[in-house]
Amino acid sequence: MTITIIGTGYVGLVTGAILADSFNQVYCVDIDSKKIESLNSGAIPFYEPGLAEIIKRNTSQDRLKFTTSYSESIPTSKIVLICVGTPTRENGEANLDYLFTAIEEVAQNLKEYTVLVIKSTTPIETFEKLNEIVKANTQVPYDLTSCPEFLREGSAVKDTVAPEKIVIGSSSQKATDLLLELFREFPGERIICDLPSAQMIKYAANCFLATKISYANAIANICERCGADSKVVLEGMGTDPRIGKSFLNPGVGFGGSCFPKDLKAFVKISEDLGVNFQLLEEVLKINSAQIDNFVHKITQALGSLEGKKIGILGLAFKPNTDDIREAPSLKIIDQLLSLGATVCAYDPIAVASTQKVLGEQIEYKTSAYEVAEGADALLLVTEWDEFKELDLVRIKSLMRLPFLFDGRNLYDPQTVKSLGFTYFGVGRG
Numbered sequence: 001m002t003i004t005i006i007g008t009g010y011v012g013l014v015t016g017a018i019l020a021d022s023f024n025q026v027y028c029v030d031i032d033s034k035k036i037e038s039l040n041s042g043a044i045p046f047y048e049p050g051l052a053e054i055i056k057r058n059t060s061q062d063r064l065k066f067t068t069s070y071s072e073s074i075p076t077s078k079i080v081l082i083c084v085g086t087p088t089r090e091n092g093e094a095n096l097d098y099l100f101t102a103i104e105e106v107a108q109n110l111k112e113y114t115v116l117v118i119k120s121t122t123p124i125e126t127f128e129k130l131n132e133i134v135k136a137n138t139q140v141p142y143d144l145t146s147c148p149e150f151l152r153e154g155s156a157v158k159d160t161v162a163p164e165k166i167v168i169g170s171s172s173q174k175a176t177d178l179l180l181e182l183f184r185e186f187p188g189e190r191i192i193c194d195l196p197s198a199q200m201i202k203y204a205a206n207c208f209l210a211t212k213i214s215y216a217n218a219i220a221n222i223c224e225r226c227g228a229d230s231k232v233v234l235e236g237m238g239t240d241p242r243i244g245k246s247f248l249n250p251g252v253g254f255g256g257s258c259f260p261k262d263l264k265a266f267v268k269i270s271e272d273l274g275v276n277f278q279l280l281e282e283v284l285k286i287n288s289a290q291i292d293n294f295v296h297k298i299t300q301a302l303g304s305l306e307g308k309k310i311g312i313l314g315l316a317f318k319p320n321t322d323d324i325r326e327a328p329s330l331k332i333i334d335q336l337l338s339l340g341a342t343v344c345a346y347d348p349i350a351v352a353s354t355q356k357v358l359g360e361q362i363e364y365k366t367s368a369y370e371v372a373e374g375a376d377a378l379l380l381v382t383e384w385d386e387f388k389e390l391d392l393v394r395i396k397s398l399m400r401l402p403f404l405f406d407g408r409n410l411y412d413p414q415t416v417k418s419l420g421f422t423y424f425g426v427g428r429g
């Protein structure tokens, strides 16, 4: 099948690469000519395990192409997948400008019946407007469908190759059949439903996951005050299959380009529909309070941070990505700097992306040991695997003071205390 993908972000690029790998002819279109140039020269715009190999394999066999031109492939494509961003506006709602511009361009290039698939996360009423735009720009028959995306950064390839579910929101049997054919080789439950339900599944899922995290953080805060160990409490609670153990890890809160954006948008969507979804506002409040709580712990232990040297381990919003959008690290660093501390940091992958945002406000190091040198405190902010393997005896010997603030509960409190650290986890009694 010839397929066009609009947008070469995480969703578009990974989906395009995987669909090419299952022997479709895929064209990835982006209006950013620099990005397309660099993709054509073999560079990948972000770090995602396993993606570079798949892109290389498929570009070398001409099954995957990158272009700025809508007219090159849309006339011959059976399916066009739109994967552009829907960022947050000032008032919390999703900014759909990229989506509307993209669908207009797509419509102008249609030549025969095509299935238009929206993978971007969109408020429910968006499809009405999308249909209006398409109809105003073409007479060619089409079906507009919603296939929300559930991949996670850092495991995007695995999640796309082996999804748990494929959601197809459509009112057309013809479009549904074509999409079932496109995804036939992929495992996972098929959820065939109407358009509003498909879009709601995405928002409801992301908001629920974020709620789980904030619940875990709230429990951890109570554990801290009553002397209980949140790890034991949350694991104990998670053994109930109705609850489950995943997404109950307390820490410095959730970040990334999805949860904060989708929560704000869903609060606004609910409000517009006359529903006051205050629970989600609390989820956001608890999340941002986690940063304040963490920094408060540091100032309580160290006193004034004026002139103190603080080392940060991990900058990415989570491991296995170089993405720092809404990363807790940035908010923590901001507070530390305004309290007069000097900050140095190391991340296995995300130093370059952080440098673009923070510039020379902090110092960048090439290992955790360099960060520890002369530090008054170490802050573990992203739980990269390599931090589990650190020689903590060496780390402590390099530090000026032995304060270890573990923002992801990566270390065993008894072990690190026995090594002489003054240890603070999240909700560890």
Ligand code: UGA
Residues within 6 Å of the ligand: 149, 150, 151, 152, 153, 154, 206, 209, 213, 246, 247, 248, 249, 250, 251, 252, 253, 254, 255, 256, 257, 258, 259, 317, 318
């Ligand atoms: C999230 C969803 O998990 C995906 O299913 C969805 O497709 C994606 O958003 C999206 O909407 O595009 P992602 O943002 O890549 O994926 O990352 P997650 O693995 O969900 O982690 C989000 C944040 O929550 C991270 O900052 C992570 O550190 C934090 N987190 C996660 C916790 O603090 N505790 C946990 O127990 C789990």
